[in-house]
Amino acid sequence: MTLYIDLATLISSRIEQGLYRPGDRLPSVRALSIEHGVSLSTVQQAYRHLEDQGMATPKPKSGYFVSPQRKVPALPQVGRPALRPVEVSQWDQVLDQISHSPEHSGLLQLGRGRPDITAPTLKPLLRSLSRLSRRQDASVLTYGCIRGEQSLRQQISRLMIDSGCQIPFEEIVVTTGCHEALSAAIRAICQPGDIVAVDSPSFHGVMQALKGFGMKALELPTDPITGINLDALKMALEQWPIKAIQLTPNCNNPLGYIMPDANKRALLDLAQRYDVAIIEDDVYGELAFSYPRPRTIKSYDRDGRVLLCSSFSKTLAPGLRVGWIAPGRYQEQVLHMKYMGTGSTAQLPQLALAEFLAAGHYEPHLRRMRSQYAQSRDQMIDWVSRYFPSETRVSRPLGSFMLWVELPTGFDSVYLNQALLEHKIQIAPGSIFSAAGKYRNCLRINYASKATDEIENAVRIVGETVARLLNETG
Amino acid sequence: MTLYIDLATLISSRIEQGLYRPGDRLPSVRALSIEHGVSLSTVQQAYRHLEDQGMATPKPKSGYFVSPQRKVPALPQVGRPALRPVEVSQWDQVLDQISHSPEHSGLLQLGRGRPDITAPTLKPLLRSLSRLSRRQDASVLTYGCIRGEQSLRQQISRLMIDSGCQIPFEEIVVTTGCHEALSAAIRAICQPGDIVAVDSPSFHGVMQALKGFGMKALELPTDPITGINLDALKMALEQWPIKAIQLTPNCNNPLGYIMPDANKRALLDLAQRYDVAIIEDDVYGELAFSYPRPRTIKSYDRDGRVLLCSSFSKTLAPGLRVGWIAPGRYQEQVLHMKYMGTGSTAQLPQLALAEFLAAGHYEPHLRRMRSQYAQSRDQMIDWVSRYFPSETRVSRPLGSFMLWVELPTGFDSVYLNQALLEHKIQIAPGSIFSAAGKYRNCLRINYASKATDEIENAVRIVGETVARLLNETG
Known part of the structure; x- marks a missing residue:
């Protein structure tokens, strides 16, 4: 059922890794059919899926080509941690993340490591x-x-x-x-x-x-x-x-x-x-x-x-x-x-x-979730590109459902979280991912859920609040 | 429903604590009815229950009296631990207790701290x-x-x-x-x-x-x-x-x-x-x-x-x-x-x-289990008195479902457990209850389950094996 999704995911990850660059011709339908042992129609479905996602473009009688690159934010920089053993801090910030239950708090917790649990599988x-x-x-x-x-x-x-x-x-x-x-x-x-x-x-x-x-x-x-x-x-x-x-x-x-x-x-x-x-x-x-x-x-x-x-x-x-x-x-x-x-x-x-x-129920569920998360990753990167300041850097997750967002040095994501409270939104401040509280200019966003207007709106609010805070400090 | 059981348990614990001694007259039905704010028939039920348990004897026109004492083994002695801080050992013996699941092992685990989970409540x-x-x-x-x-x-x-x-x-x-x-x-x-x-x-x-x-x-x-x-x-x-x-x-x-x-x-x-x-x-x-x-x-x-x-x-x-x-x-x-x-x-x-x-389901369940455990405690003490050597000492649990059994100094309950393996019976050796491995001459027996022939037979086998080992070493 989702064989074509697996294939599309494979091709798109090759595009992302730079194996095929914008404008490059992608492998022929016949070649992929032989390489992966799938039917011609499965490959065609995969290419149509990539076309829907804006990653591949068909040219009549020539096959599929990598679409012109969308504007994608730069990658996060390599961290420069202390390079000496340190005692771990940041417990108060972690406690703040785990003290709310989704049922009672009414908080949109964009920061937690929660998968989507609504799939029929x-x-x-x-x-x-x-x-x-x-x-x-x-x-x-x-x-x-x-x-x-x-x-x-x-x-x-x-x-x-x-x-x-x-x-x-x-x-x-x-x-x-x-x-x-x-x-x-x-x-x-x-x-x-x-x-x-x-x-x-x-x-x-x-x-x-x-x-x-x-x-x-x-x-x-x-x-x-x-x-x-x-x-x-x-x-x-x-x-x-x-x-x-x-x-x-x-x-x-x-x-x-x-x-x-x-x-x-x-x-x-x-x-x-x-x-x-x-x-x-x-x-x-x-x-x-x-x-x-x-x-x-x-x-x-x-x-x-x-x-x-x-x-x-x-x-x-x-x-x-x-x-x-x-x-x-x-x-x-x-x-x-x-x-x-x-x-x-x-x-x-x-x-x-x-x-x-x-009973064999695990693999179909995994296929479904991988495909959903791959799509919502693209959507989330798209939203962050659109709603966050242009100097924002983001990760390129090759799996799972979490995006790492890096803002200019000096930005304070712990303070951002406080500012977001009035909108009932919570992100994960980058500092909890460091023993010594580094990465305070970073944050983690969860994209497990299928895209909704509510989430898009929340990302927009986070982006706008980031911009406002950057202006105030900058 | 089990109000009379609660009252009977109260009276029997007073008898056990020595407040009423064998041959003593117990409080009148009327007095207990007033003291506990229950009906006369509830008190009568409680006394009939104690009569069934062999704890109270009615005398015509005089009320109820404490029954002549049954032969009960002596109490365990007060332990004499090291009186200095020690590092804890005995992990291997603990691991032996917790490595078996009741479903797969076929072992009758008389030693584990498991409650009875079969009650309809x-x-x-x-x-x-x-x-x-x-x-x-x-x-x-x-x-x-x-x-x-x-x-x-x-x-x-x-x-x-x-x-x-x-x-x-x-x-x-x-x-x-x-x-x-x-x-x-x-x-x-x-x-x-x-x-x-x-x-x-x-x-x-x-x-x-x-x-x-x-x-x-x-x-x-x-x-x-x-x-x-x-x-x-x-x-x-x-x-x-x-x-x-x-x-x-x-x-x-x-x-x-x-x-x-x-x-x-x-x-x-x-x-x-x-x-x-x-x-x-x-x-x-x-x-x-x-x-x-x-x-x-x-x-x-x-x-x-x-x-x-x-x-x-x-x-x-x-x-x-x-x-x-x-x-x-x-x-x-x-x-x-x-x-x-x-x-x-x-x-x-x-x-x-x-x-x-x-929904109020907890209290009725507790009442039922307390009453069951009190009865099976008496049964277990009775079996141990009957099947273990006469020098055996046992505890008088005032609650829960575990009996502590003490054998003469020098007896080895870890070795007993090995000897019991061929009968697919396991007790808890006393040594796991001591940081330094004392109480090797003791064992713990669980009496949570309602009395069955299988359990009685197991206790008999344990008692006979204890006697045999004591004879071999003595």
Whole structure:
């Protein structure tokens, strides 16, 4: 049904990566049909889809060409973090983001990492939840195995094959969301005072865990296209007694890049040479717009030093609170951390997920969401180009549903959030993505929802407020 | 419906506490009717119930008398722990307890802290879960407020009035089970290396959290009737830089006592004098056999130094993974620990619980379970008296569903567990309830289920195996 969307997404990502430039002739319908093993009509559908999106233009008797480039804002700059281990701050700003529930606050939370949960492809999951809820027996109502439901772990093991991983279910531990996986991973490896190297900007949940455990974060310069800077990492490994590297290489949060496979392998080599663990957050990996999904660093791991953390919170629904970790050689320590943190994970959502996956409902849902998010990314970049000041820079997410927006140095997104309160709009200030509160001139915007007038209007208000604040300070 | 059960439970607990002795005349039907404001027929029902249980005997025209005492095993001795802070061990034995799921293992787990989840009074909860599962909206499927659902927090606030606490819902944080509440409480107060005083024997979940965070446990002598020894606590507070006292004063796990109110107040006074926090585990408090339920230490707290931790895991169902904490002055730190540990708690079970409580289904369920557990406690003590060697000592639980069994010094319950494997029976070895692995001559038995031949047979096998092992070593 959405085969043509996958193909269109692939072609558009090649255009974005510069493989085909504006005015270039695109591959013929016949060539693509052979290359991807799909019918001629599927390729034609894909090209018509790209035409609708304004990315490809047909010329009679000559085929399809890349459309003239739309004005797209510049990329964010590479951050220049402190290059020394720091204690993590910014808890007050994180708390401000997570204190509101969408039902009660009436706030349009443009900043949160929430997926769209309205797709009809989620219905079989709800039906399973509802049916299983009626079972008054130990399988649903009592403590399960600390490692998680075997049927679900088997499904997760199967899923991981798509990212290049052959991990038997016995090596997978189900967790209460990716949060618990990351937190357990950190504590399984590090002691208070230890140093953890992180990409920068980086997920605030991990940095707050470092803060809570009394560890230090070493933020590394991170390219908005290729990810963590490996030279800088090597220098840091030389200079500091780093215990672990924590990063999100696929559909990075918040920058949206996918680290090239060569960089993933090089990073693993470095980790081996300096004998440090890698905590890999793959929670967005299955939402990459290109198909097949990108490989994980874990897929190259040979000595169990990579702890792969993920969940169904971004692909299906955060409210399930079901994640997992493949902890490699650290399984025993991770189990201990899980036991002391929450005991076992709730049974009901695990069983419902196992059913949903076993019945083959997951892949169609993923295809649908990838296609929707790819479209709404383009829409959101378009709105930001239109409503934000011309000096605004934005990321080019290759997956997931978050846009990183960079404003001129000196701009204050924490203050922006305060100014937006009267409009009942909230963005995520860039400073929560830095241990030391850098990126205050940046913000993260969520584009998971399908485009609506309400969202367009909110982006317009944010853009206008940004312009006003820039004028006041400038 | 079960008013007479409540009254019978009250009278039987007075008999057990020695207020009425064997052969004593019990209060007249009329006197009890006036004292408790219930009808004469309710009192008569209560007495007939006590007669069925063999606790009261009617004499024509003279009323009811306490029955001649049945042979009951002696009480466990007061433990003599190390009286110095120790690092916590025993993780391997704990892992052995939590690695089996009841569905797959075929193991009769007599040792786990599981309630009975088969009561029909749970049905309204299952119906709510099932109905709410169908809601494909943000209230169920996405991240909620980090503090938890307001409707549930309001219900918990109402419940806490019964334990003498006036805590507004704003001061309650919902957690992923009591495990998360306890773990967050510990980490909110203590740093690695800090000393926490605990009752002894004590809940292994807390001690494993101390281990995971790198803290030390100071086990205090604990009386099987009155709880933690306050003189020993005072000496310890003089001698060591204790940061917090962690204990389960109501329906203690594993000893089953309820700490007298005077001791609770005296303990709080000590905590104030030496300026330490109290982490109070009340997870079994609502399962006290006497009515009204016992007060918490928190109910006497005036300066927010008590962190009250609880959950619905023992009263309703562990699989829900919904608990809470009233963290007093430590709210901000606890929120940080919750955020880094799991993010927000799953919405679906919170909403279902809020409905269940608001509709008044909780109290009838509690009454039913208290009555069932009181009966099966008597049954279990009877079986242990019958099938275990005569030198066996057992606790007198005043609530909840766990019996502590003490065998002669030198007996090894870890070895017993291995010997029981061939019969597919597992008990909880006493050593997991001690930081330093004491109480290896003790074991904990769960009596939550209604008496069945299968359970009686299992207890008989355990008793015979104990006797055989004692003969081999003796």
